Amino acid sequence: MTVTSKFGSLLMCGALLAGFWPAHAQAAATGSFQRSISIDEAILLDVSTSSGAISIRAGAPGQVEITGHIKVRGGSFLGLFGSSSDDLQAYVDRFESEPPVILEDGRLKIGHVKDRRFGRNASISYEIVIPLNTEVKSHTGSGSQEISGVSGPVEAGTGSGRLKLTDIGGAVSARSGSGSIIAEGIAGSFEAHSGSGKVRLTQTAPGDVVVTTGSGSSELHGIVGALRVKAGSGRIVVDGQQTGSWNLDTGSGSVRVSLPVDAAFELDAESGSGSIDIEHPLTVEGRISKRHLRGNVRGGGELLAIDTGSGSIRIE
Numbered sequence: 001m002t003v004t005s006k007f008g009s010l011l012m013c014g015a016l017l018a019g020f021w022p023a024h025a026q027a028a029a030t031g032s033f034q035r036s037i038s039i040d041e042a043i044l045l046d047v048s049t050s051s052g053a054i055s056i057r058a059g060a061p062g063q064v065e066i067t068g069h070i071k072v073r074g075g076s077f078l079g080l081f082g083s084s085s086d087d088l089q090a091y092v093d094r095f096e097s098e099p100p101v102i103l104e105d106g107r108l109k110i111g112h113v114k115d116r117r118f119g120r121n122a123s124i125s126y127e128i129v130i131p132l133n134t135e136v137k138s139h140t141g142s143g144s145q146e147i148s149g150v151s152g153p154v155e156a157g158t159g160s161g162r163l164k165l166t167d168i169g170g171a172v173s174a175r176s177g178s179g180s181i182i183a184e185g186i187a188g189s190f191e192a193h194s195g196s197g198k199v200r201l202t203q204t205a206p207g208d209v210v211v212t213t214g215s216g217s218s219e220l221h222g223i224v225g226a227l228r229v230k231a232g233s234g235r236i237v238v239d240g241q242q243t244g245s246w247n248l249d250t251g252s253g254s255v256r257v258s259l260p261v262d263a264a265f266e267l268d269a270e271s272g273s274g275s276i277d278i279e280h281p282l283t284v285e286g287r288i289s290k291r292h293l294r295g296n297v298r299g300g301g302e303l304l305a306i307d308t309g310s311g312s313i314r315i316e
Helices: 075-081 085-097
Strands: 003-012 028-038 044-049 054-058 063-073 101-104 105-111 121-131 135-140 146-150 154-159 163-168 173-177 181-187 192-195 200-203 209-213 218-231 238-248 255-258 265-269 276-278 282-284 292-297 304-309 311-315
Touching: 003 311, 028 085, 044 054, 054 135, 063 085, 063 105, 063 276, 075 255, 121 292, 135 146, 146 154, 154 163, 163 173, 173 181, 181 192, 192 200, 200 209, 255 304, 265 311, 276 292
Parallel strands: 044 105, 044 135, 054 121, 054 146, 135 154, 146 163, 154 173, 163 181, 173 192, 181 200, 192 209, 200 218, 209 218, 218 238, 238 255, 238 304, 255 311, 265 304, 276 311
Antiparallel strands: 003 028, 028 063, 063 121, 101 105, 265 292, 282 292
C-alpha cells in the first residue's frame, strides 16, 4: 500500500468590527486535505460525516483519491477549544495533518471521528474517487450525497439532504430523513426510505423494489421484479413488468400504473375517494363497485394490489 498526502489551510477570522459586525460574531477556520491510496484488491468504502456533503464516483482501478474540506465555526467550540481564531485553526490543522482515513482488512474508513465535540459546530465534506468494483457504505448526519458509476452494492443515508445515485451496477439501499432520493440507472434491487421527500427510480436490470415515504411522491420506471410502495401521502407513478406481486399504498394521492399491453395479472384496487380506471380487459370478481375493483386480466397472474385513501387510480 502506498499513501501520499498534501494539505493546506485557510484561516477566516471572525473579527469584531465596530459599527459593522455584531458583538457575537463568530470566529471560523477552514482547511482541506488530500490523500492518495494505492490498493491491489476490491475494498469496502465506509465513509461518514456528522455534517457535510459526500461525493463518490468511479475512477481508475487500483487507486483511491480523497479530498476533505473542513470548516469549524465558533459558538460552542469557543468554550471547548479556546476563544480565538487561532484555537479553531489549530484544531483544523490537526485534522489536516492526521485526517480520519484508515485502510484496514479490506475496509477503507473515512470520517469516523470519535470526538463528539466535532459535530456541533464543524463539518467535513468529502470528494472521493474509487475503483469501479468498490462496495460503498456512506452516511452524513446533514448534507447531500452523490454516488455514481460504481458496481456496488451501495448503502447511503442522510439525516437531512438529497441523495443522488447514478449508474450503480448492483443493489442499492438509500435512506433520507428529510430530502429527495433520486436513483437513475440502477442495475439491481432497490430499497429507499424517505421521511419527507420524493423518491424517483429508473431501474435498468431486474431486482425487487421497496419504497416507503412519509410524505412525498414515488416515481418508479422500468421495474422488473416484485414491488412494494408505502406512502403516508403522495402520488405513485409506476411502469414496468411484473415478475412478482406489486403492492402500492398511499394515504392520500393518485396512483398510475403502466404495464405491457399483453400483461396478465390479478387486480385488487380500492380508493376511499376517487375513480378507478383500467384499460386492460378485466374479468370482475364479486360485485361491481366504483371504489373497489377485484378481478383478473387475461386469465390472471401476479397480484397488483392498489390502495389509496384519497385519490384516483389508473391502470394502463
